[in-house]
Amino acid sequence: MVQPRFLSRLSLLAATAGLLTSCTGTRLALPGLPGLPKPEQPRISDAAPAPTLQPSSSVIVDAVEKAGPAVVRIDTVKRTVNPLGGIFGRGPAIQQQQGQGSGFITRSDGVLLTNAHVVEGASEVSVTLPDGRSFTGKVLGADPLTDVAVVKVVASKLPVATLGDSNKVRPGEWAIAIGNPLGLDNTVTAGIISAIQRTNAVGEGQRVPYIQTDAAVNPGNSGGPLINDRGQVIGINTAIRQAPGAGLSFAIPINTARQIAAQILERGYASHPYIGVRLQALTPQLAKEINATTSECRLPEVNGVVVVEVMANSPAARGGLKPCDLIEKVGDKAVRNASEVQLGVDRGKVGDPLTITVLRNGSRQNLTVRPAELPREG
Known part of the structure; x- marks a missing residue:
């Protein structure tokens, strides 16, 4: 009589153990028994719960979504x-x-x-x-x-970037660069317009009045757009200058790029006017030294730009420009350096009269020069 009762209790325990085993994996409670307690998570913050995030607007996000x-x-x-390759076997x-x-x-x-x-x-x-x-x-x-x-x-219905007006760009405005620096596609960096009309960004005598920004630009960004906070292209990222602790980047104003691109689309190349002079930056000290060592030039002791050579049979020669002429204006704009003279000539058109104001031996003269087309290389 004892043995059956012992076996009966074993059977009951075995059945209960099987039930517990089958339920433990899903942490289900047995009928009539309390549920298994969940272990408490360590508290890592006692700050109030963060509110639900609401959709927000950002000028940079919106601009990138337009141009990107x-x-x-x-x-x-x-x-x-x-x-050295081929038959020489060196590569x-x-x-x-x-x-x-x-x-x-x-x-x-x-x-x-x-x-x-x-x-x-x-x-x-x-x-x-x-x-x-x-x-x-x-x-x-x-x-x-x-x-x-x-x-x-060869494609159609491609997304396009809206071109802005680089003449309206002002220092302090947003500057957003989009490109593929160092092989990292669709990279966005932002900063501000640091300066405009940088004619000495990559050397003297440049034909581009660059836009300077502090937006991070690296190799691979070249050719990508610089956009404003409205998603309009205001420049083409083209050059960088490294400086301790930071880098400076420069962009071709989109108005300049638009003019060049239109010429390329029309005739396959861009046309540039030239007059045929070699220029030198003038300082008061340099003028004093020139006046003291030669009688050929009498220069005012000022900062400016002076003609040091006129090419034979050039537009400048035909227009009457001479060495030692201090150039004061090109067209209706005052000039202070060689780059500004170059930009003034670029604003003219091949064959059209261009007034150049010079100071020659203390006498101010207005000369008329007709720029010719700069010969293309190759």
Whole structure:
């Protein structure tokens, strides 16, 4: 009689144990029994719960959403002949060099702008959109003097970037750069417009009045857009200058790029006027030394720009410019350095009369010069 009762209790315990085993994995309570307690999590903060986030607006976010879809990555392949290759056995006969930059679409039928140095000498050009689509690009023309190039892809209904007015840009405004620096696609950096009309950004005698910004720009950003807080393109990122603790970046004003691109689309190249002079920055000390050592020049002891050479049979020579002339104005704008003289000439047109005001031996004269077209290399 004892044995059956013992077996009966074992059976009951076994059944209960099986039930517990099957339920432990899901932490279910047995009928009529309290549920298993959950272990308390360590408290890492006693701050009030964060409120539910509400959708917020940001001028930078909104601007990037407008312009970003039209910003592209440009991959290039340059093929060069290796003079030591082939039969000399020192490497392949043809060498390939890969490059990368940025650009932005300005027409929905596949016209885009970039830097001339991005596509210079390229045998192959590949254009990749942020949505992943990739096209073969054709360089319609490039202008090394302003570093602007136009590329065309065969496509339609592409997203386009809105072009702004760089003449209205003012220091202190937002400056947003979009591009593909160091191979990191669709990178956005932001800063402010630090300065405008930087004619000495990358050397004297430049033909571009650069926009200076403190937005971070790195190799690969070249050719990408600089946009304002309304998502409008105001420049093309083209150059950087490293400085201790920070970098300075420079962009081609979009109005300049627009003018060059229109010429490339019309005739395949850009036209630049020239007058044919070599200039020198003048300081009071330099003027004093010149006046003391030669009787050929009598220069005022001021800061300015003086003609040191006039090319034979040039527009300047035909217009009456001479060495030692201190140039005061080009057209109706005063000039203080060689870059401003260059920009003044660029504002003129080939063959049209351009007034240049000079100070010659104490006498102010207005000379009329007709710029000619600068010969193209190659």
